[in-house]
Amino acid sequence: MKRFIFFLISLFFxxxxxxxxxxxxxxxxxxxxxxxxxxxxxxxxxxxRNWSAGGEDALSWTARVDGLxxxxxxxxxxxxxxxxxxxxxxxxxxxxxxxxxxxxFDCMLAWKVxxxxxxxxxxxxxxxxxxxxxxxxxxxxxxxxxxxPVILQQSAGIGFNPVKSTKTRFGxxxxxxxxxxxxxxxxxxxxxxxxxxxxxxxxxxxTEINKKFNENLTLKSRLELFTSFENFxxxxxxxxxxxxxxxxxxxxxxxxxxxxxxxxxxxxxQFMNAITxxxxxxxxx
Numbered sequence: 517m518k519r520f521i522f523f524l525i526s527l528f529f530x531x532x533x534x535x536x537x538x539x540x541x542x543x544x545x546x547x548x549x550x551x552x553x554x555x556x557x558x559x560x561x562x563x564x565r566n567w568s569a570g571g572e573d574a575l576s577w578t579a580r581v582d583g584l585x586x587x588x589x590x591x592x593x594x595x596x597x598x599x600x601x602x603x604x605x606x607x608x609x610x611x612x613x614x615x616x617x618x619x620x621f622d623c624m625l626a627w628k629v630x631x632x633x634x635x636x637x638x639x640x641x642x643x644x645x646x647x648x649x650x651x652x653x654x655x656x657x658x659x660x661x662x663x664x665p666v667i668l669q670q671s672a673g674i675g676f677n678p679v680k681s682t683k684t685r686f687g688x689x690x691x692x693x694x695x696x697x698x699x700x701x702x703x704x705x706x707x708x709x710x711x712x713x714x715x716x717x718x719x720x721x722x723t724e725i726n727k728k729f730n731e732n733l734t735l736k737s738r739l740e741l742f743t744s745f746e747n748f749x750x751x752x753x754x755x756x757x758x759x760x761x762x763x764x765x766x767x768x769x770x771x772x773x774x775x776x777x778x779x780x781x782x783x784x785x786q787f788m789n790a791i792t793x794x795x796x797x798x799x800x801x
Contacts, residue, residue: 547589551800556580556768558603558794578603578616578792593626593634602645613651617644632677636685638722640669658698665701668692669742671720681727689720689742693780701781714780718744732762753777760796768796 558578564571581600587593603616619642626636643666649656673687693714695702702714725737740754755775762768769792776786 547587550584550586552582552584553799554582554796555799556770556794556796558770558792572608574605574607576603576605576615578790578794580616588628591628593628594624596623597621600645614646614648617646617648619643619645626675634675634677636671636673636675636687638671638685638687640667640671642667660698660701663694663696664698665693665695668694669720673720682723682725684723685721687720689718691716691718691742691744716742716744716746718742718746718748734758734760736760747779750779751777752779762796763793766795766797767793769793 556579560574560576562571562574564573579602581598583598584595585597586595597620599618599620601616601618603614604612605615606612620640622638622640624636624638626634628634643663644660646662647658648660650659669689669691671685671687671689673685675683675685677683693702693716695712699710699712703711704714719742721739721741723737723739725735727735729735736758738754738756742752744750744752753775755773757771757773759771760768761770770790772788772790772792774786774788
């Protein structure tokens with residue numbers, strides 16, 4: 517099942533840009549293309565020997581790749597974006613622990629019918645690269661794996677561009693949660709069986725801010741909200757913020773905060789904060 521889902525996602529990713537481009541080729545106006553591919557590596561290592569104040573040896577690293585392709589031509593706009601992140605932490609003789617574990621992909625097709633208002637279609641996928649654990653429990657307890665769960669979300673609606681750096685859109689969404697081993701994300705506890713697929717319909721909202729203050733300081737923020745028609749009083753929240761400051765050509769400081777709330781997973785809010793200094797490289801921009 518994993519291979520089949522991964523094959524469908526890969527096929528969609530590879531075919532759709534060409535499909536959209538073939539339609540845009542019929543337009544006579546010249547297109548505007550924006551391409552970005554960025555990578556980053558952060559490493560921290562601490563080692564002690566005969567240190568009277570005490571301390572534990574530690575090694576942590578995080579690697580990240582961000583890709584973006586946008587094209588605007590006449591009345592059409594399409595965007596493809598992928599975010600990959602993986603990291604580990606190791607202390608003393610303990611086995612490495614996963615500290616970052618993310619695969620995010622989204623694409624959007626919009627029709628520019630007005631200066632500020634544009635209808636759109638979008639697809640989003642979220643999963644993790646490898647097996648993830650809850651390390652607070654002994655022994656550790658597995659919580660997720662590659663494509664388990666995988667969350668697919670399709671939306672259609674209206675987008676707004678109030679200012680150049682801000683984009684927001686509202687639509688009707690279809691959210692699918694697929695699992696194999698970790699059915700806690702998809703199972704309905706009120707039924708006798710165990711469901712490996714959960715389908716929800718509801719209202720979808722996304723706001724994105726991409727503000728470049730100068731050549732060395734950039735703020736990126738993405739707020740995603742989803743309200744199911746079956747449980748309209750509960751809102752799933754995913755809010756990610758990245759503030760990056762370049763201090764040298766290949767060195768950057770990044771401040772990241774993530775806020776998650778999904779009542780189906782846990783009734784508690786999830787929060788993550790990270791401040792990193794590491795290498796960064798732009799393949800093209």
